[in-house]
Ligand SMILES: *[C@@H]1O[C@H](CO)[C@@H](O)[C@H](O)[C@H]1NC(C)=O
């Protein structure tokens with residue numbers, strides 16, 4: 394059984410090792426490397442299209458995908474079709490789905506010129522809308538939200554493509570008796586960020602921001618962690634990071650003082666070394682550094698906390714904590730580890746852009762770090778996934794040298810069946826999961842969970858820590874890939 398995420402950020406500190414010498418040689422190896430970043434960008438967006446649930450549009454580019462989950466919501470007489478499957482299974486999990494959309498929206502805002510230049514802005518907007526349309530269906534009543542479709546335990550007992558699934562589409566909800574601050578606040582963040590992306594579509598944008606305000610209010614007034622998804626996507630880090638993150642996006646979308654007051658006086662913020670679907674502090678801190686705000690209690694500026702994130706990651710600072718493999722990749726834990734790689738690359742490019750514009754540097758104690766160093770490290774992390782790694786192979790399906798052939802993914806590894814074909818769950822694992830052969834359908838653009846802490850990767854379907862993709866690995870990759878494709882290797886913005 395697949396459990397998502399196994400340790401808190403505290404674990405990061407526990408495994409902090411000094412491998413500076415090895416890391417520097419990895420840096421040098423990656424320096425000057427180049428890939429077809431435009432191709433990687435295009436494909437990374439296509440992977441999100443392969444994860445779509447519901448009725449697919451006529452311009453669907455993934456030929457082996459069809460309509461699925463068409464009765465989602467029926468158990469409660471509501472329409473919950475649409476949204477995304479998170480990874481290699483067929484469940485729609487609220488928390489990671491919302492984080493995927495928040496980070497996609499951020500990419501669309503921060504890298505708009507590059508996405509325009511590469512012709513991908515429309516596709517990213519469509520990817521965001523596929524999520525926000527679904528959230529609007531999930532949150533129609535005050536202090537209530539549908540947060541998950543599909544029973545994960547039963548789903549995991551059947552290796553079936555979503556088009557032919559017959560597993561229970563159990564519905565999960567939060568309300569004032571069973572609140573869920575993380576999910577409510579993350580969804581608020583997604584809707585607020587998307588309201589900025591779609592600000593030219595006035596009515597839609599207003600709907601999004603109004604819903605965002607209500608969900609934030611619900612999460613904030615009913616403080617509780619929702620454990621319904623455990624052991625799948627349990628919130629390990631608590632809800633303080635989601636509240637800060639949501640208030641930040643709402644402040645940016647509305648400029649209302651009430652959010653600024655919460656951010657400056659009430660919210661809890663702390664320095665961590667991870668940016669992920671569970672832990673959003675560094676994302677909020679980078680945004681708030683740009684807004685020149687001060688953390689709760691007025692003790693630290695958010696810039697200091699954003700700096701601390703950079704210092705914890707970079708191997709060449711006195712405060713580095715994060716384990717970096719001998720080949721130069723950030724490795725926090727096995728299973729969807731690539732999210733830390735793409736997430737760090739994303740934040741580093743965004744933060745470097747602001748530092749550059751503001752004439753600022755990162756301070757790690759007395760050691761100044763220039764924005765160029767953040768860009769170089771971001772490029773190296775992305776290049777690692779694209780092929781500049783000790784195994785000399787690509788970790789993106791359908792891209793580059795020796796790409797993965799056996800993603801741990803139901804739809805990609807099972808044959809296209811006629812609608813209505815009844816699949817025997819007992820046989821499905823023997824027929825489609827176990828065989829040691831390439832998937833019949835190419836899961837184009839999927840970035841794999843990735844290699845382990847020794848840079849080792851197993852291209853087998855059952856090695857799910859290595860070969861399972863996730864929507865948020867890709868949503869976080871889109872920004873840095875757009876920057877690499879649209880700006881050139883030095884990643885300096887012309888805007
Ligand atoms: C940031 O805020 C501080 C006071 O809180 C002020 O002194 C400083 O000039 C501001 N910096 C910018 C760039 O606005």
Ligand SMILES: *[C@@H]1O[C@H](CO)[C@@H](O)[C@H](O)[C@H]1NC(C)=O
Nearest residue numbers: 827828829830853854855856
């Ligand atoms: C994983 O699958 C391969 C064949 O693809 C097989 O040789 C190996 O034993 C399997 N490993 C486990 C842990 O089941």
